[in-house]
Structures are given as C-alpha cells and as structure tokens.
Amino acid sequence: MTEKSCNDPEVREYASPPCFAHELSSAYDGQSGPGDCWSDVLRWRKAERQRLIEERLAIDADERKARSDRIAPRLDLAIGKVSGRIVSGYWPFRGEPDLRNWAIKIIERGGRIALPVVIRKGWPLEFRVWRPGDRLERGVWNILVPSRGPSVVPDVVVAPVVGFDGANYRLGYGGGFFDRTLAAIPRRPLVIGVGYAGSRLRTIHPQPHDIPMDVIVADD
Ligand SMILES: Nc1nc2c(c(=O)[nH]1)N(C=O)[C@@H](CNc1ccc(C(=O)N[C@@H](CCC(=O)O)C(=O)O)cc1)CN2
Numbered sequence: 001m002t003e004k005s006c007n008d009p010e011v012r013e014y015a016s017p018p019c020f021a022h023e024l025s026s027a028y029d030g031q032s033g034p035g036d037c038w039s040d041v042l043r044w045r046k047a048e049r050q051r052l053i054e055e056r057l058a059i060d061a062d063e064r065k066a067r068s069d070r071i072a073p074r075l076d077l078a079i080g081k082v083s084g085r086i087v088s089g090y091w092p093f094r095g096e097p098d099l100r101n102w103a104i105k106i107i108e109r110g111g112r113i114a115l116p117v118v119i120r121k122g123w124p125l126e127f128r129v130w131r132p133g134d135r136l137e138r139g140v141w142n143i144l145v146p147s148r149g150p151s152v153v154p155d156v157v158v159a160p161v162v163g164f165d166g167a168n169y170r171l172g173y174g175g176g177f178f179d180r181t182l183a184a185i186p187r188r189p190l191v192i193g194v195g196y197a198g199s200r201l202r203t204i205h206p207q208p209h210d211i212p213m214d215v216i217v218a219d220d
C-alpha cells in the first residue's frame with residue numbers, strides 16, 4: 001500500500017482522524033466506497049459481507065447446485081493432477097458453493113481431502129484429513145470439522161469467498177483465517193478462491209495483511 005493511512009504519524013495526532021486517502025490515492029475514482037483508512041475499509045467490508053451473503057442465501061437450492069456443478073470442472077482445470085496430493089476443501093455453510101461431491105471424486109482419483117479447522121480465533125487454521133464416513137463435530141461458529149485425523153499441510157487450498165476482485169483478492173467472513181494461515185505456512189500451497197460470479201467486486205480494498213489467491217474460480 002503506497003497511500004497514507006489513518007495510522008500514519010501525520011494523521012495520528014487526531015483522536016479520530018478524518019480519512020484523507022481519497023485526496024492522496026490515484027486509484028480513487030470518486031465512486032462510493034471507502035478510502036484506504038482501515039476503519040473505513042472495515043465498515044465497508046462488513047456491509048459488503050452482509051449484502052453478498054444475503055444475496056447468495058436467496059439463490060434457491062437447485063440453482064445453487066447448478067452453479068456448484070459449473071464450478072467443479074473449472075476447479076479441476078485449475079488444480080490439474082491430484083493423485084498423491086492433499087487438497088483442502090471446506091464443509092459449506094451460509095450458501096457457499098457445495099463441492100462435497102467434487103471432493104469425493106478427488107479421493108477416487110487418488111488425492112486426499114483435508115478440511116480447515118478453527119483452533120482458536122486469531123490463530124492460523126489447522127487442516128485435518130477427511131474421508132467419507134469420518135466423524136464430524138461442530139467446531140467454532142458451528143462449522144462441521146473432522147473430530148480427529150492428522151493435521152497436515154495441504155498442497156492445494158480451496159478457499160470459499162464471500163467476495164473477490166480482479167486482482168484475486170478474497171473477502172471472507174472477517175476472521176482473517178486464510179490470510180493468517182498462508183502467512184504462517186512453511187511451503188505455500190496453490191491457493192484457489194471459489195465463489196459465484198455475483199460476488200465479484202471492483203476491488204476489496206486490499207490491505208497489507210491480505211494475501212491474494214493464485215486464481216479465483218467462479219461459475220461464469
Ligand atoms: N465453509 C467454510 N469453512 C471455513 C471457512 C470458510 O470460509 N468457509 N473459514 C475461512 O476462514 C474458516 C472459518 N472462518 C470464519 C470466520 C468468521 C466467521 C464469523 O462468523 N465471524 C463473525 C464476524 C467476524 C467479524 O466481522 O469480526 C460473524 O459473522 O458473526 C465464521 C467463519 C474455517 N472454515
């Protein structure tokens with residue numbers, strides 16, 4: 001980020017600094033949206049998350065399945081060979097594309113599937129191997145996670161997006177989990193965001209902690 005932010009010493013002297021980023025950023029195009037102050041971006045992200053999640057929850061089950069089925073072959077193309085590799089998927093919630101049948105096909109093709117586990121808020125995710133029939137339990141935020149299973153480092157991470165932009169930045173649920181995990185992981189996996197075409201944004205207003213995906217796969 002080259003623009004000045006709210007935390008710059010020049011503007012920090014104000015108890016509640018005004019955001020001047022729109023005066024400094026050449027990227028500012030006068031459209032509605034935040035400047036580059038984290039507090040503005042936070043507020044904007046919160047509202048966008050709510051809008052995008054509501055929008056996709058309104059998609060009916062048949063349409064969601066059709067869109068998920070369009071994403072699956074594109075995901076195969078993006079990943080390539082899976083035999084002998086560990087692919088992290090996800091157990092869908094809040095209207096995310098359902099790729100569970102796709103995950104089973106990965107196993108049939110000789111790959112392994114892992115699922116992300118929130119160990120604790122503010123910590124990186126852990127990934128646990130999952131096979132069909134393995135016991136799942138409700139973890140943080142009631143997300144189903146494998147009860148046990150070895151903790152592994154995936155070769156490929158498929159990360160569901162709430163929103164995404166043309167620079168492959170991902171807007172998630174606001175926990176910072178994937179960013180923290182990718183920042184801490186010893187060997188960077190191939191990272192693929194998946195979402196619906198309707199979740200595309202002009203920009204997510206990336207911040208220094210945001211790590212772009214290698215590619216985003218959508219249903220269009
Ligand atoms: N299916 C699935 N599993 C996943 C993820 C995901 O995106 N999809 N995750 C990807 O990271 C992790 C879970 N991340 C989450 C992060 C925040 C919230 C959440 O509910 N947050 C609060 C508000 C947070 C804030 O804005 O400060 C909320 O919405 O009430 C839920 C899940 C691991 N498992």
Ligand SMILES: Nc1ncnc2c1ncn2[C@@H]1O[C@H](COP(=O)(O)OP(=O)(O)OP(=O)(O)O)[C@@H](O)[C@H]1O
Nearest residue numbers: 170171172173174175176177178179180183209210
């Ligand atoms: N590497 C990191 N180290 C410390 N804090 C981080 C890191 N990455 C992100 N965070 C913090 O996590 C919080 C949420 O970040 P952000 O809005 O980007 O979440 P998100 O990508 O939408 O969420 P998620 O990945 O959980 O779906 C921010 O306050 C951010 O500062």
